Amino acid sequence: TTAILWFRRDLRLHDHPALLAALESADEVLPVFVLDPRLLDTAVPRSQRLVASVRSLAADTRDALVVRRGDPVDVIPRLARQVGARQVHVTRETTPFGAARDRAVERALADDDRELVATGTPYAVGPGIVLNGSGAPYKVFTPFSRAWRQHGWPAPAERPARIAWAHPRVASDDLPELPDGIRLEAGEAAARTRWATFLDDGLDAYGDERDRPDLDTTSRMSAPLKYGEIHPRTMLADIAARGARSKGAGTYSTELAWREFYADVLHHNPRSAWHDLRPELARLPYDSGAETDRLVDAWREGRTGYPIVDAGMRQLLEEGWMHNRVRMITASFLTKDLHVWWPVGAQHFLDHLVDGDIASNNHGWQWVAGTGTDASPYFRVFNPVTQGRKFDPDGEYVRRWVPELRHLTGASAHEPWKHDNGYEKDYPQPIVDHDDERKETLARYERARR
Ligand code: FAD
Numbered sequence: 001t002t003a004i005l006w007f008r009r010d011l012r013l014h015d016h017p018a019l020l021a022a023l024e025s026a027d028e029v030l031p032v033f034v035l036d037p038r039l040l041d042t043a044v045p046r047s048q049r050l051v052a053s054v055r056s057l058a059a060d061t062r063d064a065l066v067v068r069r070g071d072p073v074d075v076i077p078r079l080a081r082q083v084g085a086r087q088v089h090v091t092r093e094t095t096p097f098g099a100a101r102d103r104a105v106e107r108a109l110a111d112d113d114r115e116l117v118a119t120g121t122p123y124a125v126g127p128g129i130v131l132n133g134s135g136a137p138y139k140v141f142t143p144f145s146r147a148w149r150q151h152g153w154p155a156p157a158e159r160p161a162r163i164a165w166a167h168p169r170v171a172s173d174d175l176p177e178l179p180d181g182i183r184l185e186a187g188e189a190a191a192r193t194r195w196a197t198f199l200d201d202g203l204d205a206y207g208d209e210r211d212r213p214d215l216d217t218t219s220r221m222s223a224p225l226k227y228g229e230i231h232p233r234t235m236l237a238d239i240a241a242r243g244a245r246s247k248g249a250g251t252y253s254t255e256l257a258w259r260e261f262y263a264d265v266l267h268h269n270p271r272s273a274w275h276d277l278r279p280e281l282a283r284l285p286y287d288s289g290a291e292t293d294r295l296v297d298a299w300r301e302g303r304t305g306y307p308i309v310d311a312g313m314r315q316l317l318e319e320g321w322m323h324n325r326v327r328m329i330t331a332s333f334l335t336k337d338l339h340v341w342w343p344v345g346a347q348h349f350l351d352h353l354v355d356g357d358i359a360s361n362n363h364g365w366q367w368v369a370g371t372g373t374d375a376s377p378y379f380r381v382f383n384p385v386t387q388g389r390k391f392d393p394d395g396e397y398v399r400r401w402v403p404e405l406r407h408l409t410g411a412s413a414h415e416p417w418k419h420d421n422g423y424e425k426d427y428p429q430p431i432v433d434h435d436d437e438r439k440e441t442l443a444r445y446e447r448a449r450r
Contacts (some may be wrong), residue, residue, distance in 0.1 A: 001026040003087045004080055006072075007033050007065075008098070009122045010091040010371045011057045012188040013163070015156040017120030022089035025117070028166035030083055031061045033068040034076065035173065041178050046226075046318035049184055049354040051175050053227045056187025058175075064165035069173045072101060077108045083168045089227070094127040094263065095358055096270035122225075122234040123260050124153040127267035139373050144264065145257040156234040182353070191224035199238055203231045206248030206268070210255075213312075213323035214396040219252070220321070222355035225259065232256050262359040265373050273362050274343050276371040278309035281378065284448040285370050288354035289340040296433050299330070302346055302402070305430035307414050308388035309333045312400035318401075320354040323393050331368040332382035337437040339444070342369040372444070378445045381438045388414040402427065 003026035005019055013019060022029045040047050058065040068075045078277050080088055088109060106116040121127065130147050131137060136244050138144035157348045178184075185194070189295060198219040209217040224230050236253055240270025276282060297306050302313035312326035321420030322330070327349070334345040342365040349365070350356040370380075388411075392398060395413030399406045404427035405413045423429070 002028045002030055002083050002085045002168070004030050004032055004076070004083070004087055004356045005089045006076060006217055006333075007031060007054075007057065007349055008091065008093060008228075008264055009226070010120075011053045011229075012191070012229050012231070012373070013060055014159040014188065014192070015231040016091075016127070016159075016236045018089045018091045018118070019163075020157060020160065020386070021117060021119040022087070023088050023160060023163065024186050025087050025089070026085070028164045029089075030079075030166040030168065031057075031065045032076070032079060033057070033065060033067050034072045035175070036072060038071075039070070040176070043177065044351055045354045046350070048178050048182055049186060049223055049320070050227060051178060052184040053229060054403060056189070060188060061163075061165055064167055066170060066172045067175055073104045073108050077107050077112055077114065079170065080109060080114050081112060082170055083166065087115045087117050089117045089119065092126065094121065094267045096273060097358075122228050122229075122232075122235055123263055124148075124256070125260060126258075127264045130264060134333075137264065138261075141258065141373075143238060144261045145254060148257055148260060149253075152153065153233045153236065156231065156237050166168045178258060186223075186227075186229070187386045188229045191221070191229035195219070195230060195235060195238070197206035201237070201241065203242065203246050203248040206249040206384075207274050210248075210251065211325050211391055214327050214394065214400075218323065222357075222360075225322075226355045226357050233316065234266070238416045242328065259360055262363040266359040271358045272366065272372070273358050274346075277373050279369050280367070281371050285446055286341040291337065292340060295431055296334070296340055296344065298428070299334055299338060299345075303344065303428045306333065306334065306384040306388075306434070307395075307398040307402055307405055307416065307427075308392060309384050311392075311398045314401045316349070316352050320352055322349075323397075325387070326397075327364060328368055329382050329384055331365055333384060335365075335369045336381045336441045337346075337384075337432055337434055342366060342371065345374050349400070378449075379442060381441055383434060383438075385434070386412055 003022045005022040010016060010018065039088055042048060068079065076088055092097055097390065102116065108115050125148055130144060130151055138147065154226045169357050202217055202219060205217055209215050225232060236256060239249045239253050268273060299313060302310035309330050310328045312322050331345055334340050335342050345361045346365040349361050363372050370378035394412060398413040404425040405416060407421065407425060408416060408419060412419055416427055
């Protein structure tokens with residue numbers, strides 16, 4: 001007998017509950033990946049990263065992986081019929097798009113007397129499971145994270161010693177070629193190596209250094225987590241094993257809890273992907289029009305004249321990743337200095353981040369904008385100069401990404417306007433005055449809340 005294992009955000013073989021369930025249900029497992037044109041745009045770094053990861057998975061399955069292009073509602077039932085699989089195994093998906101797609105596939109399979117079997121999720125605790133005493137979801141992070149830890153999770157499962165992959169004679173589509181020159185670290189082996197290196201070399205200092213973009217000492221596990229090249233409970237078990245010895249352990253597991261919290265929020269509030277979660281600020285006026293478009297373009301391209309903002313936006317364009325502190329600073333600049341509604345920025349981030357994730361990204365944006373659950377208070381407006389001086393104290397991060405400021409030494413890179421030679425390499429002047437825009441934002445918030 002053959003079962004299908006349909007891979008999505010779980011591109012690994014270790015600690016894979018759905019793989020184990022598939023192996024238990026049949027003699028052989030056919031691994032499948034569906035290239036869904038609605039999700040795949042190879043101009044987008046996230047898609048490129050996905051393709052690189054699927055390629056690595058194909059090698060890990062010793063080329064048993066069958067790739068099919070199309071809508072899974074057609075592709076999966078047809079393939080199941082072709083290979084005679086009664087069950088299609090998946091990791092449960094809880095995003096609005098993924099959950100709706102899976103319901104449609106499940107119905108199509110059922111019409112043919114076949115079954116979609118969901119086991120496990122991309123999270124240590126599946127979205128929707130952590131509830132408060134009255135059975136309602138948590139709206140605030142700290143009590144969620146406490147209950148999440150109390151709930152706990154199973155120990156990670158080993159990679160099966162032997163996997164009987166099926167090799168039926170069915171056609172497989174080619175994976176798209178990536179644009180020339182694109183080199184991406186991707187795949188399960190790379191994720192596990194990165195993680196092992198971080199545990200040895202990075203975790204201890206993480207608690208003190210994670211907010212410093214100049215030091216670049218965070219784990220960069222966001223993309224491996226996004227594609228499921230490693231399961232978070234594997235990571236949590238490794239951290240727990242070091243807990244007592246490592247200062248960074250507690251902080252790191254709290255960051256993973258943020259990822260779980262935002263997935264839980266999205267599960268309970270699918271609309272929050274693209275709409276304000278909190279209604280209080282629904283009347284907040286935003287800017288738009290040709291002049292605003294010009295300012296937003298300057299923000300997208302890293303030409304705002306605020307060095308830490310420009311460094312972050314350029315890192316995003318070049319690397320497809322940005323440090324968390326700088327994500328907050330640049331998001332604050334768009335929403336509070338340029339008065340632009342957060343989905344505009346969230347979409348730009350999703351278009352460029354390799355770790356672009358609807359739950360973490362869009363709720364991260366809402367947190368900064370003051371419209372989300374557990375939001376940063378609406379009156380908190382990040383000052384890009386103070387933030388830069390505090391978290392990039394020697395100006396190293398700015399100089400790394402903004403060549404026009406490389407001639408300025410130390411923290412002076414954060415304030416070119418204070419130096420006679422600050423603009424000699426054509427760095428742009430600030431496009432808005434931060435103090436004025438801060439006052440404008442506070443006035444708008446006050447009016448909207450009245
Ligand atoms: P580390 O500091 O090493 O953290 C470890 C892991 O914890 C991360 O890989 C991530 O999975 C999780 N984590 C850490 N901080 C957060 C957080 N604030 N929210 C949710 N999970 C977190 N993260 C994404 O994975 N995808 C996104 O699209 C994304 N967009 C964001 C947009 C904004 C405006 C903000 C403020 C944050 C966003 N984040 C996003 C969260 C965070 O910035 C990234 O997870 C982190 O920078 C990834 O780098 P790292 O793996 O080195 O992080």
